[in-house]
């Protein structure tokens with residue numbers, strides 16, 4: 070028989086523990102949950118937005134009743150546990166229900182602290198803790214007018230903001246002289262107070278409540294100095310007290326909370342405890358992030374893995390008042406020996422302060438611009454030495470990089486282990502990984518799969534930025550998501566591997582072997598498979614034109630009016646008068662309506678009718694041109710600058726090298742378009758550092774750059790290495806190109822591919838391993854033997870004529 | 881009306897491919913599917929008149945080359961979330977010859 074696990078407290082920490090447990094050991098226990106509130110588990114953090122009318126109760130339910138059912142969990146709501154019988158190992162609920170346990174998990178949370186002054190038990194005096202409190206506040210706002218919130222901390226300010234949005238006249242009473250003194254320094258607190266006052270809130274600072282006035286309902290407050298204020302509603306938000314009554318009654322050892330060890334075990338080894346009710350190493354916590362860490366540890370031990378330990382948390386804080394950006398972490402009030410870095414811009418209402426000791430961040434407070442909060446928090450927790458970028462650290466992380474492009478590049482610059490969602494401890498790597506492997510496209514998907522931004526929501530902007538930087542440039546350029554398409558369960562990587570390992574050499578074989586669900590595949594998978602087969606078996610596989618997009622089938626770019634454009638190849642961008650004359654003749658002969666020099670230094674002939682294509686190609690081919698492949702997922706152009714021959718700055722023959730590179734690579738099919746460039750010196754006139762493969766010539770040789778991209782999302786290349794001879798350039802270029810051809814997913818450009826597999830991996834294969842590099846280069850050349858057959862010439866000579874000639878009706 | 885027009889031998893149309901037939905007021909795309917059936921639809925996508933004959937054929941559908949709408953060859957209707965319809969024409973294969981019926 071399964072062991073029985075009983076959870077007391079159906080709240081955020083307890084249910085999170087169950088979720089973690091089910092992930093580790095879904096079959097281990099028969100689980101029963103008792104909750105005092107009449108709801109399934111909801112996101113308590115979101116009560117503030119609910120009060121402010123920005124969310125509904127339904128929207129903040131985290132686990133609906135169906136979830137409990139689906140996981141075989143028995144749930145009793147609205148029925149608090151009133152006694153734990155440790156001797157007989159059972160719990161007794163208010164309704165009289167008794168349930169035995171083998172393991173017990175306490176997660177009873179905490180209670181709002183109600184100041185023990187006369188009258189504090191009057192109707193109209195409430196805390197801010199659960200849905201019932203929110204309901205009471207919304208009710209009160211309908212009839213009453215004046216609200217007083219006691220407590221100028223996180224909770225009090227969120228309550229005050231919500232009540233004000235509900236139309237009440239709100240005064241915040243605070244004992245200290247600054248707001249949120251536990252999270253903010255004087256300066257930031259002052260800015261916050263000013264912003265809130267602009268929103269219409271009133272403040273009574275350094276004011277101590279002496280008595281709650283009223284006969285059978287609250288009517289006002291009297292303060293220690295004798296003054297009074299009217300009130301129809303009083304919200305006490307002066308702190309929370311761990312809810313340990315039940316544990317105490319059961320004789321479990323408690324101090325300020327239920328005391329647990331590093332494995333979240335109480336003094337009774339059968340009883341674990343997590344959440345706000347807990348005291349660990351002398352600390353109690355009131356934010357979800359540490360509680361979720363505790364949940365992980367408790368789940369690990371409940372699942373009998375017995376390896377995790379909870380060692381306490383550093384917490385960070387964000388205030389959830391729409392329109393106010395606030396962040397604080399660590400020890401932000403400087404002590405002797407600390408240094409502070411401050412940036413203050415009163416005009417923009419921005420304030421940032423870092424407390425630094427020995428070049429390491431100890432604490433941070435930010436107001437107005439909190440974008441870099443996560444970054445500072447990461448530097449803080451990892452104890453990073455900041456001396457290298459101390460001068461600019463306050464300007465934010467994007468100031469370190471070279472491409473400033475708003476949120477997206479900022480998140481792109483974050484390392485994979487940067488924590489994005491502090492509540493749930495989700496890193497950038499987790500999110501990117503989930504997006505890529507599970508094929509996620511919306512914020513909701515990401516929330517559902519990773520829990521990032523699913524709690525307090527403060528990191529929503531960052532998560533969206535990661536989403537857009539990962540999913541990238543719209544549907545056509547989507548990076549590989551898990552299954553290739555709806556026709557199969559298999560991912561791109563699995564398909565690539567199967568084609569190689571099981572020697573699948575035609576499309577039928579792939580469909581059969583990988584059990585494709587559709588007879589013919591679809592417009593998504595067929596072009597991908599066609600490419601993979603071609604890349605892997607260049608000498609054996611017969612290209613399937615019906616699995617290519619029309620551009621590649623017709624060897625021209627289809628334009629929006631259904632005509633085509635034609636780009637003759639001009640190696641390295643060089644040309645002769647007779648080349649130009651031949652192009653001019655062709656244009657006149659076929660009435661080409663427009664010509665244009667392209668961004669890649671070639672000439673584009675627009676507006677060609679499909680049936681004219683073979684005739685035109687014949688003329689071009691007779692004049693010595695081959696296809697420019699400007700239409701395909703293929704090697705496009707090598708852009709070059711003037712170079713040493715003409716330019717006074719030139720260090721090497723950039724045009725000559727460009728021609729050689731283009732001769733090496735033309736005609737090659739790729740996962741996506743592929744562009745090269747060669748600049749003759751670091752002035753980089755050919756823009757080589759935003760190309761898939763770029764060469765920047767220097768006095769002593771050639772710098773090789775990879776993975777750049779112009780387009781919607783600009784990405785600057787990574788430096789692969791420096792080589793000394795042109796032969797080396799060709800070899801490294803061939804090897805890199807072949808590695809991309811063999812390993813990238815179809816429709817994945819080099820930029821996201823390099824980011825996905827990592828520069829280190831590419832260096833390892835191409836730099837560190839000469840044999841591997843030479844083998845890649847060799848395979849590239851084998852593929853090129855087949856690929857460098859000019860498709861134009863072939864078609865001019867009659868190949869695939871049916872593509873171009875319309876049928877006639879004969880009778 | 882049994883006004884069948886002879887078009888071409890079946891093998892002149894590639895499997896999973898198409899040919900274009902020009903008529904007075906536009907073009908008709910004649911598709912051959914993997915099961916050797918033929919379908920004729922007006923060569924204009926209901927979205928923005930993209931040339932359907934240039935799309936990728938799978939099952940009894942074609943995906944428009946311009947914006948990826950998927951069109952059902954039997955009915956001429958757009959599938960999935962998109963809505964719209966293009967004209968269809970009756971088509972058949974007899975003794976290895978493809979015929980279509982105009983109007």
Ligand SMILES: Cc1cc2nc3c(=O)[nH]c(=O)nc-3n(C[C@H](O)[C@H](O)[C@H](O)COP(=O)(O)OP(=O)(O)OC[C@H]3O[C@@H](n4cnc5c(N)ncnc54)[C@H](O)[C@@H]3O)c2cc1C
Nearest residue numbers: 078080081082104105113149150177178344345355356357
């Ligand atoms: C308005 C508000 C805003 C907040 N904002 C943030 C924020 O922005 N960021 C942040 O990190 N944290 C925030 N918090 C704090 C966060 O919500 C808590 O830290 C977290 O919910 C604590 O989780 P828990 O499981 O320990 O307790 P809870 O979520 O309170 O769960 C405990 C549950 O146990 C039930 N229970 C108690 N006794 C019994 C019993 N005997 N039998 C059965 N059930 C019982 C309670 O009714 C409750 O449902 C906020 C809290 C509030 C109230």
Ligand code: HEM
Nearest residue numbers: 330332333334338341367369370371372373374375376377
């Ligand atoms: C021969 C010696 C021991 C054996 C075979 C043994 C075995 C076990 C086993 C099987 C568990 C259950 C793990 C689970 O929770 O699933 C356990 C848990 C535990 N044991 Fe021991 N144990 C031994 C000695 C000790 C000693 C000496 C201590 C402390 C001084 C100790 C402390 C604990 C604690 C605290 C747990 C609970 C840890 C948890 O929650 O995972 N044990 N032990």
Ligand code: SF4
Nearest residue numbers: 710716719749750754
């Ligand atoms: S990159 Fe250097 S060598 Fe080339 S044209 Fe510009 S300045 Fe001259």
Ligand code: SF4
Nearest residue numbers: 629667668779780781
């Ligand atoms: S920039 Fe836009 S409009 Fe211009 S060619 Fe590229 S895709 Fe077309």
Ligand code: FES
Nearest residue numbers: 925928930944947
């Ligand atoms: S014209 Fe066919 S999808 Fe847009």
